[in-house]
Amino acid sequence: MRPLKDIFQTNTELxxxxxxxxxxxxxxxxxxVAFQTVLYVRPDTYTAQAWLASLTAAILAQIxxxxxxxxxxxxxxxxxxxxxxxxxxWKSMFAFFGLMFASTExxxxxxxxxxxxxxxxVILNIVRIITTVFLSYNGIISFDIIHTVLWRWGLTAVVxxxxxxxxxxxxxxxxxxxxxxx
Numbered sequence: 001m002r003p004l005k006d007i008f009q010t011n012t013e014l015x016x017x018x019x020x021x022x023x024x025x026x027x028x029x030x031x032x033v034a035f036q037t038v039l040y041v042r043p044d045t046y047t048a049q050a051w052l053a054s055l056t057a058a059i060l061a062q063i064x065x066x067x068x069x070x071x072x073x074x075x076x077x078x079x080x081x082x083x084x085x086x087x088x089x090w091k092s093m094f095a096f097f098g099l100m101f102a103s104t105e106x107x108x109x110x111x112x113x114x115x116x117x118x119x120x121x122v123i124l125n126i127v128r129i130i131t132t133v134f135l136s137y138n139g140i141i142s143f144d145i146i147h148t149v150l151w152r153w154g155l156t157a158v159v160x161x162x163x164x165x166x167x168x169x170x171x172x173x174x175x176x177x178x179x180x181x182x
Contacts, residue, residue: 024102031098038094045085046072053083056129065137079137089125092159093118099163110166117162124158 049072057067057074067074067081074081100114101107107114128151136143141150 027102028098031094031101035091035094035098038090042085045088045090048088049083049085052088052126052129055126056083056133059126059130060133063134065134067133074133076137081133083129087125087129089121089128089155092121092125092155095156096121096159096163099159100166103163103167113166117166120162121155121159124155128155 050069053072053074054069057069060067065076067076069075072083074083096117097114100110100117104110132143132146132151135141135146
């Protein structure tokens with residue numbers, strides 16, 4: 001195995017890479033501390049949960065599944081679903097924010113992409129909840145499989161994909177493509 005100093009052209013390049021990596025990790029640690037603080041404080045999100053339950057019931061009613069909304073509880077004829085704090089998708093949004101924050105010198109310069117990424121995560125989270133209830137309520141896939149396996153890992157993969165697209169500059173290529181089509 002070659003020493004790190006042989007991989008880089010100069011010691012200055014190695015030092016710069018180590019500095020960038022250290023800053024990235026320190027920022028991630030800071031976001032992690034903030035995340036743990038939110039977990040510890042457990043802010044009251046019941047109003048948002050009830051709103052999400054109402055939205056979910058309204059959309060599901062359009063595709064033939066009638067559920068009664070009782071606050072954050074969706075009650076059907078043979079199944080009930082509670083929209084808890086984690087259903088809000090706040091952890092995915094927090095993770096995306098943390099990755100963006102740790103990867104840039106000035107997050108304010110990237111506010112448009114941060115906003116678009118968070119909106120995409122919110123929309124995907126709503127799709128996640130609707131498909132989870134739809135598929136499990138109709139007995140197509142068990143709740144545990146779709147919720148725990150498919151969507152938990154799927155949403156994590158989407159968060160990482162959105163961040164990687166931004167990180168690699170692919171969003172600039174997409175933006176240029178659409179710009180020239182107009």
